[in-house]
Amino acid sequence: MSLFKIATPLSYWILVALWLFILVLYLRIRHQDQTSTAMKVLLSVLALDALRTLFESLYFGIFRSAQAGWLPADIVGLLSQPDMVFIPKLVNLIVAVMVLILLLRRWMPLLVKEQYAQKQQIQQLSVEVSEREQAEQALRDTQEHFRHLAHHDTLTGLPNRALLLDRIQQEIYKADRADKTLAVLFIDLDRFKQINDSLGHAAGDEVLMMAAVRLKETVRQDDTVSRIGGDEFVAVINGVADVAAIVEVATKILHAMEQSFDVENHQLYMSCSIGVSLYTQDGDDPETLLRHADAAMYRAKSEGRNTVEFYTSDMTDEVLKRMMFASQLRSALDDDQFVLYYQPQYDLSTGELVGVEALIRWQHPQLGLLCPEEFIPLAEETGLIVPIGDWVLRRACRTLRRWMDAGLDLNRMAVNINLSSKQLRHEHLSEQVLNVLKEFNVPAENIELEITEGTLMHDPKSAATVLQRFMDEGIEIAIDDFGTGYSSLSYLKRLPINKLKIDRSFVQDIPESQSDMEIARAVIALARSLNLKVVGEGVETEAQAAFLREEGCDIGQGFLYSKPIPEHEMVAHFTENALSSSCAGSAVRV
Numbered sequence: 001m002s003l004f005k006i007a008t009p010l011s012y013w014i015l016v017a018l019w020l021f022i023l024v025l026y027l028r029i030r031h032q033d034q035t036s037t038a039m040k041v042l043l044s045v046l047a048l049d050a051l052r053t054l055f056e057s058l059y060f061g062i063f064r065s066a067q068a069g070w071l072p073a074d075i076v077g078l079l080s081q082p083d084m085v086f087i088p089k090l091v092n093l094i095v096a097v098m099v100l101i102l103l104l105r106r107w108m109p110l111l112v113k114e115q116y117a118q119k120q121q122i123q124q125l126s127v128e129v130s131e132r133e134q135a136e137q138a139l140r141d142t143q144e145h146f147r148h149l150a151h152h153d154t155l156t157g158l159p160n161r162a163l164l165l166d167r168i169q170q171e172i173y174k175a176d177r178a179d180k181t182l183a184v185l186f187i188d189l190d191r192f193k194q195i196n197d198s199l200g201h202a203a204g205d206e207v208l209m210m211a212a213v214r215l216k217e218t219v220r221q222d223d224t225v226s227r228i229g230g231d232e233f234v235a236v237i238n239g240v241a242d243v244a245a246i247v248e249v250a251t252k253i254l255h256a257m258e259q260s261f262d263v264e265n266h267q268l269y270m271s272c273s274i275g276v277s278l279y280t281q282d283g284d285d286p287e288t289l290l291r292h293a294d295a296a297m298y299r300a301k302s303e304g305r306n307t308v309e310f311y312t313s314d315m316t317d318e319v320l321k322r323m324m325f326a327s328q329l330r331s332a333l334d335d336d337q338f339v340l341y342y343q344p345q346y347d348l349s350t351g352e353l354v355g356v357e358a359l360i361r362w363q364h365p366q367l368g369l370l371c372p373e374e375f376i377p378l379a380e381e382t383g384l385i386v387p388i389g390d391w392v393l394r395r396a397c398r399t400l401r402r403w404m405d406a407g408l409d410l411n412r413m414a415v416n417i418n419l420s421s422k423q424l425r426h427e428h429l430s431e432q433v434l435n436v437l438k439e440f441n442v443p444a445e446n447i448e449l450e451i452t453e454g455t456l457m458h459d460p461k462s463a464a465t466v467l468q469r470f471m472d473e474g475i476e477i478a479i480d481d482f483g484t485g486y487s488s489l490s491y492l493k494r495l496p497i498n499k500l501k502i503d504r505s506f507v508q509d510i511p512e513s514q515s516d517m518e519i520a521r522a523v524i525a526l527a528r529s530l531n532l533k534v535v536g537e538g539v540e541t542e543a544q545a546a547f548l549r550e551e552g553c554d555i556g557q558g559f560l561y562s563k564p565i566p567e568h569e570m571v572a573h574f575t576e577n578a579l580s581s582s583c584a585g586s587a588v589r590v
């Protein structure tokens with residue numbers, strides 16, 4: 001039964017209006033969350049009920065009778081009444097539709113706009129929400145990335161120094177609770193610099209990544225492996241029962257590092273030195289444990305590398321000494337404590353003096369005269385090699401100027417100056433060298449620069465640019481220690497160089513060592529084919545000199561002729577050189 005009744009046409013129109021009102025109301029609240037579902041159901045039922053009543057009445061039409069007035073009625077009954085006025089269903093319908101259109105025109109835009117606005121708002125909101133979520137996620141990712149960066153080494157992904165110290169601290173807490181000890185292993189790769197210098201940083205990086213993986217595989221999963229510097233790694237071994245357990249782990253690490261590293265078609269062999277400190281006997285905080293493991297590692301290096309050393313208290317003194325030495329090296333330049341020695345080089349077939357190599361010494365106030373091997377590595381490490389190298393160049397040019405002013409015949413003679421890799425990488429090297437030559441009025445032909453094979457191969461392309469500049473000015477270039485690096489023959493062919501110096505390690509065992517003789521022969525043949533001159537270094541015996549001369553080596557340098565000597569003593573060799581020119585073999589044993 002319907003809730004609505006149509007008794008008169010007025011009630012019909014009221015019902016139409018009511019239905020429309022209910023409909024509009026329903027449409028408005030349909031999407032509003034705050035309106036209860038019960039209200040929405042009630043309105044939709046009312047609307048449907050009103051609609052049904054309307055249609056029922058429409059189906060029959062409406063008539064007017066004199067007695068009853070306006071009434072909805074059956075079409076049959078309607079036709080039998082003479083005073084009735086029939087309003088056909090169609091008219092009803094048209095009026096209803098018009099009213100509906102009028103109302104919809106008034107309400108619909110508002111409704112549509114409102115719904116559209118609501119939808120837009122909802123869409124906007126959801127876009128904003130998802131954008132905010134994305135932004136928040138990106139922020140979280142960035143924060144996580146920075147947190148990771150702040151605590152990890154970018155190359156190997158291992159914890160860095162900051163995280164390492166934290167991990168050691170955590171392990172200390174655990175060790176205290178479990179009444180166990182822990183060990184800090186400071187691991188430094190032996191001669192890693194050579195790989196970096198000769199094959200370049202990309203190859204060096206690959207070796208470091210491979211070393212990191214090997215270290216991680218060697219220790220337990222809950223032990224920490226960290227990289228804290230260039231080729232320096234630290235392993236924290238927890239729950240250590242005794243020293244034997246540490247020796248076992250350290251031995252495994254030594255063994256893992258001895259396996260070949262296959263990098264860029266090279267099979268590289270390396271080793272490492274390990275220093276160990278133990279909690280609590282060698283320190284009870286992370287910094288001290290790390291410092292003492294480092295000191296022990298230095299001892300392992302000086303003991304010949306590829307070995308393990310446990311920390312002892314005297315090692316701290318060694319580290320302190322090293323730091324003091326570095327600060328003394330810094331002031332040595334200002335205090336004019338360096339001296340240049342010169343070692344002559346002779347033409348092996350004529351016996352003529354053709355060059356001298358300038359070799360630095362440090363006149364240390366307490367330790368006496370120090371050889372370059374005792375301080376050049378530290379100078380390279382600290383960057384002091386650049387000002388020291390500059391000093392060597394100026395001092396050598398000053399000496400040349402003095403010799404020239406003294407009337408010595410230097411026409412066919414050059415002073416050889418060693419350049420380190422750091423100097424070669426220095427932006428203004430060529431300008432600096434040329435300026436110094438100008439300052440002392442020294443012809444470029446009297447200067448030759450020696451660069452080790454490793455340094456050249458570190459970055460052959462940029463080295464070639466610098467060397468070409470020197471060559472254009474008339475300065476000759478020699479590759480030092482040839483045979484010890486990893487020269488690429490294709491690069492060698494293209495590099496602007498004049499000489500190869502056979503490393504003395506291949507000369508010292510001639511004629512006993514067949515393989516060394518083969519290597520020396522091969523270097524001489526290579527130099528010939530590239531149209532380069534060859535120098536035999538470290539010639540100590542007549543037999544070595546004879547072998548090199550017979551094989552076609554051009555120049556000899558070594559103790560057989562002279563040890564490196566101070567500037568003033570060198571003058572005598574020039575006089576002897578004059579003698580040797582007229583009677584080769586007497587003054588100089590060639």
Ligand SMILES: Nc1nc2c(ncn2[C@@H]2O[C@H](COP(=O)(O)O[C@H]3[C@@H](O)[C@H](n4cnc5c(=O)[nH]c(N)nc54)O[C@@H]3COP(=O)(O)O)[C@@H](O)[C@H]2O)c(=O)[nH]1
Pocket residue numbers: 343357358359360371372373376389392418419420480481501504537538539540557558559560564
């Ligand atoms: N960057 C710079 N490096 C320099 C400079 N001065 C020297 N050096 C490098 O130090 C290394 C060692 O030099 P030194 O102790 O002077 O040794 C030289 C010679 O004394 C030694 N030599 C020469 N002949 C013989 C020999 O017959 N037997 C023997 N046992 N040793 C000998 O060789 C060194 C010269 O070698 P090289 O330079 O390879 O020609 C050395 O690598 C120097 O390069 C500097 O100013 N800057």
